[in-house]
Amino acid sequence: MHEVTVTVVDREGQSHTLTGPTDMNMNLMELCRAYELPVLGECGGMAMCATCQVYLESNTILPEQSDAELDMLDQAFFVKTNSRLGCQIQLNDSLQGACFRLAPESL
Numbered sequence: 001m002h003e004v005t006v007t008v009v010d011r012e013g014q015s016h017t018l019t020g021p022t023d024m025n026m027n028l029m030e031l032c033r034a035y036e037l038p039v040l041g042e043c044g045g046m047a048m049c050a051t052c053q054v055y056l057e058s059n060t061i062l063p064e065q066s067d068a069e070l071d072m073l074d075q076a077f078f079v080k081t082n083s084r085l086g087c088q089i090q091l092n093d094s095l096q097g098a099c100f101r102l103a104p105e106s107l
Helices: 028-034 067-075
Strands: 003-009 015-021 053-056 083-085 099-102
Touching: 003 028, 015 028, 067 083
Parallel strands: 003 099
Antiparallel strands: 003 015, 053 083, 053 099
């Protein structure tokens, strides 16, 4: 099995090192939930709720955002230029060493 390791900073500022498989079609939201980080993912990964919003804090190159992701972020709270939806970030080798921060929870 192939694995990737990323860092996720929670809402209290604590860093968590997460390791997940790259061969199971898993996304960052699912990985955070597997480690019991407070990521809701209310829509189940359909880019329809933004409860898995994260900020990319490393120089990692991510795939372009889909129209669905951009539309959802356009309606979300606490959006920054480095905002992404965790459900739209597939675990793959290019994420090795990436760092993300959980966005504040919605109002």
